[in-house]
Amino acid sequence: MAPPQRCPLCRQTFFCGRGHVYSRKHQRQLKAALERFLPQVEAARKAVRAAQVERYVPEHERCCWCLCCSCEVRKHLSHGNLTVLHGALLEHLASPEHKKATNKFWWENKAEAQMKEKFLISPQDYARFKKSMVKSLDYYEEKEDEVIKEMAAQIREVEQSRQEVVRSVLEPQAEPDPEEGSSAPGSRKGTNSQVASSSQQPSFLDLPPAPELDWMEPGQPLTFIGHQDVPGVGNIHSGATPPWMIQDEEYSSGNQQIGPSYEEFLKEKEKEKLKKLPPDRVGANFDHSSSTSAGWLPSFGRVWNNGRRWQSRHQFKTEAAARNKQQPHKETS
Amino acid sequence: MSFLLPKLTSKKEVDQAIKCTAEKVLVLRFGRDEDPVCLQLDDILSKTAPDLSKMAAIYLVDVADTPVYTQYFDISYIPSTVFFFNGQHMKVDYGSPDHTKFVGSFKTKQDFIDLIEVIYRGAMRGKLIVQSPIDPKNIPKYDLLYQDI
Numbered sequence: 001m002a003p004p005q006r007c008p009l010c011r012q013t014f015f016c017g018r019g020h021v022y023s024r025k026h027q028r029q030l031k032a033a034l035e036r037f038l039p040q041v042e043a044a045r046k047a048v049r050a051a052q053v054e055r056y057v058p059e060h061e062r063c064c065w066c067l068c069c070s071c072e073v074r075k076h077l078s079h080g081n082l083t084v085l086h087g088a089l090l091e092h093l094a095s096p097e098h099k100k101a102t103n104k105f106w107w108e109n110k111a112e113a114q115m116k117e118k119f120l121i122s123p124q125d126y127a128r129f130k131k132s133m134v135k136s137l138d139y140y141e142e143k144e145d146e147v148i149k150e151m152a153a154q155i156r157e158v159e160q161s162r163q164e165v166v167r168s169v170l171e172p173q174a175e176p177d178p179e180e181g182s183s184a185p186g187s188r189k190g191t192n193s194q195v196a197s198s199s200q201q202p203s204f205l206d207l208p209p210a211p212e213l214d215w216m217e218p219g220q221p222l223t224f225i226g227h228q229d230v231p232g233v234g235n236i237h238s239g240a241t242p243p244w245m246i247q248d249e250e251y252s253s254g255n256q257q258i259g260p261s262y263e264e265f266l267k268e269k270e271k272e273k274l275k276k277l278p279p280d281r282v283g284a285n286f287d288h289s290s291s292t293s294a295g296w297l298p299s300f301g302r303v304w305n306n307g308r309r310w311q312s313r314h315q316f317k318t319e320a321a322a323r324n325k326q327q328p329h330k331e332t333s
Numbered sequence: 334m335s336f337l338l339p340k341l342t343s344k345k346e347v348d349q350a351i352k353c354t355a356e357k358v359l360v361l362r363f364g365r366d367e368d369p370v371c372l373q374l375d376d377i378l379s380k381t382a383p384d385l386s387k388m389a390a391i392y393l394v395d396v397a398d399t400p401v402y403t404q405y406f407d408i409s410y411i412p413s414t415v416f417f418f419n420g421q422h423m424k425v426d427y428g429s430p431d432h433t434k435f436v437g438s439f440k441t442k443q444d445f446i447d448l449i450e451v452i453y454r455g456a457m458r459g460k461l462i463v464q465s466p467i468d469p470k471n472i473p474k475y476d477l478l479y480q481d482i
Contacts, residue, residue, distance in 0.1 A: 169369075222436060228408060
């Protein structure tokens with residue numbers, strides 16, 4: 001018997017030596033494996049003519065199993081946030097190691113010679129692929145620039161319309177307030193002219209700073225209602241008594257008593273605490289104001305662990321007599 | 334929006350609110366109902382009031398109705414929002430020159446909610462002044478005008 005050899009394609013160990021490779025089973029496995037691998041290679045070959053560049057998506061991290069080299073190979077080539085479809089696979093297929101591995105594979109597994117060519121990419125093909133890749137990269141960049149310009153134009157339009165609305169609202173308000181402090185209308189005019197000039201600038205980069213400034217110096221500035229300065233009377237900054245602490249003349253003397261209200265407050269606190277306890281705990285509805293008599297503990301006949309039986313009996317009889325004496329009293333009353 | 338929130342129209346009512354609001358942040362907006370920035374602020378207040386009902390009580394006060402308070406809090410710009418807890422005035426450091434009140438409107442509802450939460454937590458821990466969680470970019474800028482300077 002030949003020494004045991006493992007066939008990686010059939011994933012089994014065989015004792016037939018070199019003969020296994022010619023068996024029907026092995027050839028069948030080989031055919032199936034090549035059929036699985038072929039579509040990937042064909043897709044990569046198509047990309048040689050027309051390389052495609054796309055935005056990076058995590059799906060582009062997928063790998064493919066190269067049958068000849070028995071290793072995982074990245075399918076797409078990504079750099080930054082762009083991906084060239086089938087780039088990495090093509091690179092691998094054009095490499096000399098892959099050629100050597102393919103030849104070895106074909107010799108070992110006795111596959112059909114015509115099929116071999118299909119799994120190889122010549123260096124000329126690879127050069128052609130590189131050229132088309134450069135072209136499609138340029139094209140992609142152009143497209144992205146166009147999209148950005150469109151977005152910028154849109155944003156500019158929206159800003160313009162918003163500014164117009166704000167201006168039209170502010171105009172009627174400007175007349176009835178002639179006594180506004182000098183700073184307020186001055187700052188408003190300043191902001192309006194600044195925003196108008198920035199929106200007329202064509203570059204895209206100036207747009208984000210302008211809306212931010214809009215918020216910080218409000219397009220509708222805060223209304224100024226005059227200095228609250230009454231000489232002689234202090235305010236919060238000078239540490240005067242707060243108005244709510246000053247007793248009014250209308251306050252009746254009854255309201256100034258804080259005695260009962262303080263007690264009420266404490267009671268409320270207690271009630272709140274009690275509410276937090278579970279409502280069906282033991283003794284929840286216990287009446288704390290009821291009085292208890294001396295005989296509140298239940299009597300189990302006073303059975304003790306030591307002492308004689310007659311002692312407990314004696315105790316029981318005394319208690320029973322006392323209880324019976326109590327009962328007729330209660331009944332009569 | 335301003336009709337959705339309760340209003341206080343006299344000094345006595347304001348006193349009452351300050352003294353009787355217990356265990357909740359009291360928010361008093363001093364301003365005028367027709368002013369555009371006040372309208373923005375009222376919108377935010379009325380939308381967040383139900384969500385904050387357990388932490389805060391919000392009232393609107395017209396500056397013309399309560400000259401005592403307008404003068405005590407030195408309210409020169411409207412709207413101005415003042416915060417109290419259990420009858421104690423709460424100060425907040427917003428990065429602006431005046432810590433005793435918030436001048437202007439909030440940029441988003443979340444800003445206001447965050448501020449109320451920080452004030453509530455600070456008050457529960459016994460702090461009389463807290464640090465505002467709002468991004469300084471979103472705090473409205475104003476010039477603090479000093480008389481005779």
